[in-house]
Amino acid sequence: MKHLRIILPAVLVVILSCSKIDEPKVYSSLMSTNAFLSRADAIAGVNAVYARLKAPSGISDSWMYYAGFQTIISDLTTDIGQSNGGTDVENMTNCLWGPSNQYLAFSWQQQYKLVFDANTSIYYISHMTSITEAEKAQFLGECRFLRALGYVDLTDAFGPVILQTDKDIENNILHADYEAKLSTTPVADINAVIIADLEYAAANLPVDYTSHTIYPTTDVGRASKGAAMTLLMKLYMREKEWQKAADLSKQIMDLNIYALYPSYSGLFKESNLWCSENIFNAMANSIVDGVEIMNHFGPVNNAEVTDRWGWLGVSWYFYDQMEKTDDRRKDMFFVDYMGTDGLKYIEPIPGQATAPAGSTYMPYAYSKKYADPTGSTTYYDGHGFPILRYADVLMCRAEALNELNGPNAESINLINQVKGRSHATLLGGASGFTQQTLRDAILLDRGFEFYFECKRRQDLLRMGKYEEVVNAYLTAIKQQPSITLPRDKYFPYPQKQVDLDANLSNADRRQ
């Protein structure tokens, strides 16, 4: 029986200690109970929202949204951008998209990801008590700017969408129902949210981050007062609230901190991280959060910019419309180069279907805008992506004034500031234009100035030229001219989202 002395106490210990069922301990993640406690936690919550501008990962290997894919939505669907890299992207280029096109799904997903992360941080930060009111206003201002950007992009592409705010974060905590069928909100109502967010941001954000009142470093990538005003101006432009847009543009100019950068090619150097022309950028660094912008835009078999894929380029149709002496063409493209494969890469010769011996036709013109020959040589690169820049403010003001007053000297002057920087032929006096011809001139020059900056589709729609310009282009490249308005004002909702919520109806959209 001596062993009983060992066994019985063991039994007792076991039975006693088993009465409690253990909670797991979480080591490598934060929880709602400890993620937003301190000021530093709040800043981390804000920073993470910026990471969503470059999708998917936020760590490295980003290519979606403002790491390049946004151009597929807004440049490839016009006369500017082309790709020969896969069925779905070619369908975007050739205006053959349908609800199942994956680039629509990517766009929708990443824009909502930005909105969701902004909502999450807004919800938690607004409930914090450990930070000052000034800090809270700063943090919420940044998050609300980013949420507004997400909704501007969502409504540009899809029109009425499902509106989610920080209130919905709270609802999920209380009673999660991820399968609820939600309705879409009219664009006008979403605009109201955007305007409220941007007015809050403009009122609470500093013009720049040089004063170091809240952040110890000069964080040029953060949303500023000017950024909020510019995005609001862009919204008013979209809604043709010309006077409000013109007023805002004046206020932005009167901030007296923005100016055109002296050279167009210098503006887009990878090393030019930030300059007086930048109002809001998606910043990137090849080590910290490298992007694949250069992989997608860089030329193939090029000795100068090596190992890139030539996936996205400017159509020859559009390239040929640019003046040969315009810096924006002259300095900004890889054309006529000797490839590493021994072939000369040239623009197709009209009427000659096959390239002459020793040469090969390029499918489109590879731009240097995001493939700086002096930039990264690594797989991931650090090209920042300009989301808002000062040239756009000048051009928008020129356009708004023309819409309000017809051709006028100030508009001509503003446009010529932008053209002049690139040594393009300047516009003559206002008397040589009608309101329509000046609008056309603005549209054309906006194309030259902002190709691959996610502006073209919005410009064409705003100016009522989407159907005409894109169908002419499609005819020229021997594709079916299929743009029809109002059907194509918005893209169809992604099919997999429609499958989840039938309130997203594509009945009057492309099928």
Added chain:
Amino acid sequence: MKESNAKQARLTGFCLKSLRGVLSLFMLFLVASSLNVAVASAGGLSPKKVTGTVTDSKSGNVLPGASILIKGTKTGTNSDANGKYSLDVPDANAVLEFSSLGYVSQSVAVGNQSVINIALAESVATLEEVVVVGYGSEKKVNLTSSISSIPKDKLNLGGTTANAALAIQGRAAGVQVSQGSFAPGDQAIIRVRGGNSIKSTNEPLYVVDGFPSSSGMDINPNDIEDIQILKDASATAIYGARGANGVIMITTKRGLAGKTNVQYDGYYGVQQTHNPFQLMTGLEAMTVANAKADETGKVHPYNSQDLANGNNNDWFALATRLANVQSHNINVSGGNEDTRISFSGNYFSQDGVLKSTDYKRYTSRLNIDKTFSKKFKVGGNVYYGHTFSDFKNYDGSIVPSNVMYGLITVNPAAPYLNSDGTYARWKGRDNPMAWLMLPTNERYIDKFSINANAEYKILKDLSFNVNGGTEYQVTKEGTYLPTGLVSGQDVGGRAGVTDLTAARSLIEGYFNYTHEFAAKHKINAVLGVSSQYDNTQRLYAQVQKFSTDAFKYYNLGAASERLFSQSSMIETKMSSAYGRLNYSFLDKYMATFTMRADASSRFGPNYRTGYFPSGSVAWRILEEDFMSGLRAKNIMSNLKLRASYGVTGNDRIPDYLYLTTFVPTRVTLDGNNSYAGTTAGSLPNPNLKWESTAQLDIGLDMGFFKNRITSTIDYYRKKTSDLLFDIPIGDWEGFATQTVNAGAIENHGVEWSINTENFISKNFSWSTQLNMAYNKQSCLDLGGRPYIITQIAAPYGGRAIDYTKVEVGHELSEIWGYKYLGVFKTGDDRSSQPGSKVGDAHFADVNGDGKVTAADRTYLGNANPHFIFGLNNDFKYKGFTLNVFLQGATGYKLFNVSRYLLETGLGVDALNRWTTTNENTDIPRDGYLQAGYGFGVVDKFVENASYLRLKVVTLSYDFKIGSGVLKSVKTLKVYVTGQNLLTLTGYKGADPEVNTRGGAANLAGGEDYTAFPAYRILTFGVQLNF
């Protein structure tokens, strides 16, 4: 006689606090018992000596190592190498018990005999067999549940059978084992009665000597004594929340009382592959590529210099080799009635048929059993295994590190080596041999497990058992991308190290009560508790830019750029209580009730604890009076009807899924510096709970002619509900999917096995074992979703393509895509595919709307076999044994991506593509993607993969022993084994078992893309006992 204590799982319930104390206690016992081995002896003075020889009643061969025990005492001996024994008995009243493993025991009264020669009959009958059932064991005759038993002599061993899963392939009805990849050291996939789950794993639970192991299949197959596969709910319910996928109970070899036995098992084999693909010559490939460019108005990809370079490399031949495989195993065992010990050591080494892929494994095991008194006994197991593999990537993508992709897509005209011996580049790219030979990819796994068990008899009928232990596994992966490769050169060399440490501690205790009332009612009851704690830590670092390639991944500090340094720690806790009651009346009517409650830290507070009950009944019909006729004439020897029903669970999902979590990210906000961020990692779901499987099983066990024929038939139907899976949710919720409990899957099927002794005589015998199983799966509910589409990487790269679709009424992993009608010929109506040219692929307009769109995709076949079978025949003639084992599966299809790539690339089929002068073909001019149609799976490459395989053929010879040079040898067997010698299949790919996505992809099975090449193995082996 099977060592019953070796077969008992001694699991007992204890919580963590007492773990350390109890464990150290058992360690002490272990040490004590090993010391005692040498001291043990079996003698005693007595007036009478009995001698004799023990033989096999069938063959007449002597039986060494048989146990001879004086009944009612612990005194006894063992027969020697010549089957002879000598034993002193106290008096003429003594009764001797003769027993030997695998033979029917006999008792003989000594009387006035001084020489007792005994012939033991082989126990053909499985009725005496004892089966491990989890927290105890049971005589097979009394089982009420469905369990497949595989003894060691029926395992597939030898050659490249590197793990326990492959050792049972084809051997048990309803247990599908497939080798997703043939790469050395790669894991096998096991499905017991089909897959139940979408998100969670469908792999069974492994329990090794009573210890639930996270990597049970990896043990040295030579250590296995036998394997039980618990299949129905009645059998698995004792493992509750982890039982739904079946339980594989592995019992390792234990020491037997008697003379020390030393066994050496060794073999040496060669593996031979052949190129399953027929490729064009380099010149042909370049000519075709140029011709395609001509047709589309593009420039020639190959210039005249390329065309004249004269290279025609057979990349497959360069990359493969005749590869060695060898194994050396030594087992030393022995002991007396008090103390038994078994020690084994194994070295296994397999070179891959693909160069630069190797696997080595070193293991050792020590099993000790010590009986301290009639009341108290202790057992302990110590295992250490070290494996090394030089691995490659076979993930079915187009990245160049996926060497198999390179081998079938890189032009034979590309140069192989430069004049200085370095690997040549062509058009700025490395050739596949550079990618095979230059990178470093090494994986080390160290696994250490120690567990101990004790049984204490509190009363005659009541015992208390304790089982506890720890399993500790470290997996270390080191990779280096050297500067000899273009991509390595770009980054100055890149090194990565992953370190994964998984520790599991378990303590269990249970009471076992056995009692017989009035010689009619037998009761066996088990009641216990269990507590398990798992801790998993991962460390990952990646750096680049080295000044030299010399450091590889051994000195990360030598790199000048740090890319990643990540770590994580996860813990999982489980507390359980369980009970089982067996009742038997007159050994004729039997019933079992089992209940387990599991609480797991993986689930939300609302449903943390799950309850898993089961019940089963059995009726031994043959014991009824009305069957006495059949019984008396020896026509039938067993007839038992079984029925069981129960619920088991599945908890194997990632931890913390029910919580709201926040994870770190980083971003630059000035273009130079990194800014830390915190972002939402998951959405809350406090209602997350167990996935549960309810299973009905009805079985019939039969034996005929003194069990010369035995057969078992089982029908089962199981329904898994509250499926844990990631349902798609609207992107506006912030995530694309959310893990919830929703939906249901049903599997039903029939299993049949039959074992026959076809012929028995002194010199020749022939026996057959056949098993076959049919399983049909059906999805009942997808949580209200109409369907789930699963994507895979596109064959040509780029973004993923839709691959399978599951809807209500369908199976998981049904391949989904376009039906191909042939090429458009001149004059064909092409209006359904506007923009198509003559020679383009023509797809079926399935929905008849006049155009080919994504809506025309349809189901093309299921990836999981409906029917699996194994057939084994043993022929014995004198010392020779011929074993022929066939195995197969039917009723499934594979997506042959390799053929897809070859037909549109370098395969000889591409020579027969459509051209203006070759209109009469079904091969399109330039693949299946022209004009934007057919992006995805094309039915032409979804092939019937049914196969019948000559899995193992072994010819062995047992030498007559005991004389001459073999005097000290007990048994000596030499054998030659061929594996995978012949496969009958219509499948055109490399091998019909392949599954690129592995076992984890429940929704995306059946893809054959860049798999490790299949091979045949010829092995020569020797088994020596002395």
